[in-house]
Amino acid sequence: MWFKNAKLYQLTQPLSFDDENLQECLNNVVFRPCGSQELATMGFAPPMPGGKELFHAVGENYLFCLKKQERILPAAVINAELADKVLQIEQEQGSPVGKKAQQDLKEEIVQRLLPQAFTKNSFTFGFISLKENLVIVDASADGKAEVLLAMLRKALGSLPVVPLCRSAIHAQLTHWITETPPAEIELLQEAELKAHDDEGAIVRCKNQDLTSEEIIQHIDNGKMVEKIAVGYAERVTLLLEQDCSVKRLKYADILKEENQDIPKDQQAARFDADYALMSAELIELAKFLQKTFALDDAAE
Structure with missing residues (x-):
């Protein structure tokens, strides 16, 4: 459990957690695997390998793990299927397939291939220090960190944070x-x-x-x-x-x-x-x- 990156945020208002209530809040946004027709899902998973709780606390430092699962459906595969289908239709009808029809065909291909696609899991970790009013996320990009903050905000109801540094140094x-x-x-x-x-x-x-x-x-x-x-x-x-x-x-x-x-x-x-x-x-x-x-x- 060693972060490789750190996006730093400051709580603008103090927080306090009741562990039992915190678990219930996180259960409302718990991770579930992708359904057969879903491109991606995300939710909170136990930070500790083999653990059951959706957070891990040491003192007043609460660790969270956001798990994301995506179905891997390469664009090259979709485009190859589309090209074959378009060619077949054009040969049968003797006229070109329009852009709108091609888009509809592409969506049909995606829906047909999704259940067969492999899945990939990724994880974003972050912790809240209640004592120091800090939030630290293991992310190299703002977007990835903001997703974790948004999911915490959804689970907790609010998460009043701002970047630790708001002007260039x-x-x-x-x-x-x-x-x-x-x-x-x-x-x-x-x-x-x-x-x-x-x-x-x-x-x-x-x-x-x-x-x-x-x-x-x-x-x-x-x-x-x-x-x-x-x-x-x-x-x-x-x-x-x-x-x-x-x-x-x-x-x-x-x-x-x-x-x-x-x-x-x-x-x-x-x-x-x-x-x-x-x-x-x-x-x-x-x-x-x-x-x-x-x-x-x-x-x-």
Whole structure:
């Protein structure tokens, strides 16, 4: 249970959960498999493998898992079937098949093939920290995170959240290179810089000393940091973006090894312990970003 990405949100009003009532609320939006004529379904599933509850709590940190199932029906297969059917009709009738008729044929083909299609499952995890008024979603794109938030809102009745960062932090990230980063931050050797003019020139660098003269020259020419790879508190490394999105999270061995003494056959205990470690680290990271970039002040 280790998030690879983090979309960060802040609760605008405190929440409280009654575990029994929470389970009932989530049951109203529980996952069910695709029916024979459904392209996709989604709903909440137990976050813990083999578990029954639709949430997992450690202290006041509540973990949720949104499961989505899609039927795989490749466009190439549909188009090939359609082409054959259109050709057959045109040969029989001696006239071309119009666009509306082709669309109707395509829908018929989809309905006929759907029950035979394979299904693919995907999962989105996120947790709510009631104590810190934070919501953190393991997603690399806003759209995916927003789907989880929308489903939680549907289950709970409301979920008053806003993005943790509501204005770009280009300038502050750029200052980490030109000046001195916070003590908790170690600059790694990857960044993306962009010029904020009509041309919008972009420079991407890897395996590059970010304080080198070459990078400083790009900044002097007006480019600002869009993304930067950093280490935080010697416990995680990540790619931090100008909207405070966190990607490519990697956790230090010293962190993961804290739970190595839990036997492999005790999956529930290991899951619980890993989630406790991971959620605590991400909460600390979010609080660090709040403080460093004065996000609470910017929201006022």
